[in-house]
Amino acid sequence: MTAKPFGSPQQVADALEGVKQHIEKLDNPPVPDQLHQALRRKVGESENEEQITEYLIEADYVSVDSNEVVNINLTEFMTDHGIKREYSPLEQFERQEELASDFAEHLVEERDICLVKDSADHHPNKSSVYQYNIDNRTWEPDEGRIVDLTEKFLPHYNNSAFESKVRRSIWPKHGLLFEELGVGEDKIAISNGILELKENNRRTIEKDDYVLNKLPVQLRGGIEGDYPQIWEEFLKQSTNSESDRKKLQEFAGYCLMPWTAKHEKILLLLGPTDTGKSVFLETIRAMLGAENTAKERLKDLADTRWAVANVKDKIANIHNDLDAQGIDDTGQIKLLASGEPMMAEHKQVPKFEVKPTAKHLFAANKSPSANDRDSAFLNRFLTVIFNNTVPPEEQDKDLLEKLTEQEVLNGVFRWALEGYRRLRQQGEFTSELSPLATTELWQEFGKGPERFVSKNFEFRSQASDNRQEEETWRVKTEDAYDYYVRWVRKEGIYEEHTRSNFSSIVYDMAGIKRSRQDGVAAFGGVRWKEGVKQSFDTSQEEGSGG
Known part of the structure; x- marks a missing residue:
């Protein structure tokens, strides 16, 4: 700290006298001995008034102008030196309000603190604390920051009541709704700037861009360029269809649109183990940034509000192993994919409404089961099959590490940008499937009964008024179950289902209705594929003849 000019000895003596008079006028002055001892600890054993006054002025506790004491910050002096003073309740309230307001201004102006509320109705106490990271140029949540800084600068006031006063003072100075954060439409933040996607321009990130998410990739020059050969080879090895590879590219581009969920799709990778599903998803996660x-x-x-709350400030939600458990509320999944308002809730915070825009990517060996797999639910999924299993002895154990090297990720980002441009131009994903086609595709990767029906039953495309013809589109449940048991043994599928459980699963499949044939329960709307029953009967005869 730079010392102020002290003036003549007489000025110093007058200044000290002014300090003494000021102290004597206080309603509740501190104990003189405490002041004296504190000063002596600072200036040594000497009681020289000039030294004491010089210390007071140099430390900014006293301001002097032409023999006049123009300002005395006695409160700061007492706080710094551990000198306590009793205040009346009214004095305490007024002092804390003023101090909280000053401290809030310090946090906003000097510490780049911002309060963010999920809803305009929420109290500032229920807001989230964000702080600007000047090195990363992003706004980052830090719930304990106000408490930490209070402990550092005002330890005597580090309590919930004072924090509440500080929050109330911060809100009008620098408070935002969550929806006001982010760089805005058609922009994405990357390591070396903000990429304006429509204009293909890149500019510097500014504090008032309120960047929440920054991709850990760089773009040098234009967005055009070759894609990494190792990435293209991996995609060709994992999927057989060019249209499926385009879907993957377009969905990666969809992830670069955090401002919208207008395409209303969830990416689902289906296929056996060791087909590259997890490698693809983890590479996309690395491109977007794990954080x-x-x-x-x-x-x-x-089924829960807290999971929805956990994805509200994320670009994407990526899960490598889709749970086989059934989904109780498919309506929530429809809302999640479409960006429609839905309720979310953090622990100990009132529930709030969010408009989810995070993109969802899942991988599974089996298709998801749900209580109500209607057309609207099925239409939310963009399904891509990974069907090329790589034997363990042929697997590159370092493939993911190679794909997530910086230069490769930069190339994967350019690949995703191409998907973004094509998706914007087409207005939809390449070769989107109808709900019925999705059902048939999922059945191949469903539970044992679903796979059995998919492989062995023919589905009626439309109903008929001809009763005699309608009779041909029925399969007795007992016959179906009998052949299902044989099929499971033949295929080596280890799924045990009782007759009633088997029937329940099949009845839940799209296109199948409850019916009766010859007075017994039957599956309506399906019939055996040609030659299927004969092949089962033949194989059984051969087995018993052996």
Whole structure:
């Protein structure tokens, strides 16, 4: 600290006298001995008034102008030196209000603190604390920051009541709703700036861009360029269809649109183990940034509010192993994919409404089961099959590490940008499936009964008024179950289902209705594929003849 000019000895003596008079006029002056002892600890054993006054002025506790004491910050002096003073309740209230307001201004102006509320109705006490990270140029949540800084600068006031006063003072100075954060439409923040996607321009990140998520990739020059050969080879090895690879690219581009969920799709990778599903998802997670993604299960997103709250400030939610448990509330999944308002809730915070825009990517060996797999639910999924299993002896154990090297990720980002441009141009994903086609695709990767029906039953495309014809589109449940048991043994599928459980699963499948044939329960709207029953009967005869 720079010392102020002290003036003549007479001026110093007058200044000290002014300090003494000021102290004597206080209603509740501190104990003189405490002041004296504190000063002596600072200036030594000497009681020289000039030294004491010089210390007071140099430390900014006293301001002097032409023999006049113009300001005395006695409160700060007492706080710094551990000298306590009793205040009346009214004095305490007024002092804390003023101090909280000053401290709030310090936090906003000097510490770049901002309060963010999920709803305009929420009290500032229920807001989230964000602080600007000048090195990363992003606004980051830090719930304990106000408490930590209070402990550092005002330890005597580090309590919930004072924090509440500080929060109330911060809100009008620097308070925002969550929806006001982010760089806005058609922009994405990356390591070396903000990329304006429509204009293909890149500019510097500014504090008032309120960047929440920044991708850990760089773009040098234009967005055009070759994609990493190792990435293209991996995609060709994992999927057989060019249209499926385009879907993957377009969904990666969809992840670069955190401001919208207008395409209303969830990416589902289906296929056996060791087909590259997890490698693809983890590469996308690395491109987006692990800190910008969540790992919530589909079932939790459907059935709990806290899972929805956990993805509200994320670019994407990526889960590598879709839970086989059934989804109770498919309506929530429809809302989640479409960006429609839905309720969320953090622990010990009132529930609030969010408009989810995080993109959801899942991988599974089996298709998801749900209580109500209607057309609207099925239409929310963009399904891509990973069907090329790589034997263990042929697997590159370092493949993910290679794909997530910085230069490769930069190339994967350019690949995703191409998907973004094509999706914007087309207005939809390449070769989107109808709900019925999705059902048929899912059945191939469903539970044992679903796979059995998919492989062995033919579905009626439309109903008929001809009763005689309608009779041909029925399969008795007992016959179906009998052949299902044989099929499971033949295929080596280890799924045990009782007759009633088998029937329940099949009845829940789209396109199948409850019916009766010859007075017994039957599956309506389906019939055996040609030659199926004969092949089962033949194989059984061969088995018993052996």
